[in-house]
Amino acid sequence: MATIDDLHARILNELKRPGLTSEVELAVIDAVQQYSTYRLWFLEHELPITTSAGTADYTMPSDLHQLIDLTITVNGQRWPLTGPWTYEEYRSVLVDASASTGQPTNWAVWSDSIYLYPIPDAAYTLTLSYVRNLGLPAAGEEPASDRVDPD
Secondary structure (H helix, E strand, O other): OOOHHHHHHHHHHHHOOHHHHHHHHHHHHHHHHHHOOOOOHHHEEEEEEEOOOOOOEEEOOOOEEEEEEEEEEEOOEEEEOEEEEOHHHHHHHOOOHHHOEEOOOEEEEEOOEEEEEOEEOOOOEEEEEEEEOOOOOOOOOOOOOOOOOOO
């Protein structure tokens, strides 16, 4: 797979103007920033999460750009969870945490974590669908996505 340096070299070769190295680097950064707001197919990702009994919150992935959906798998069938709630809505239903356990049906987001309601009473398989923020690789590094083919 090509590196960011290979991309810069290819652009300079196509332009036939080798003296534009810093301009090409800036143009690549501008392009990544411009298109990072688009929901591109190769940035869509699903992350399985296994819950633990009594644990309400789960850390979101560090490469998260935009949440799409959160589902739960029950008897081999995926079902969407209702949400996201605001954190205030979530807190308002947690009057008595011991009475609020069971199979999760709702979720909220707060401070880079997902909060489930009711709090899981067992291990459940959730799937977090989201758009990744790949950022720009450092010089010499390959892009983080294994699904992107620059050729």
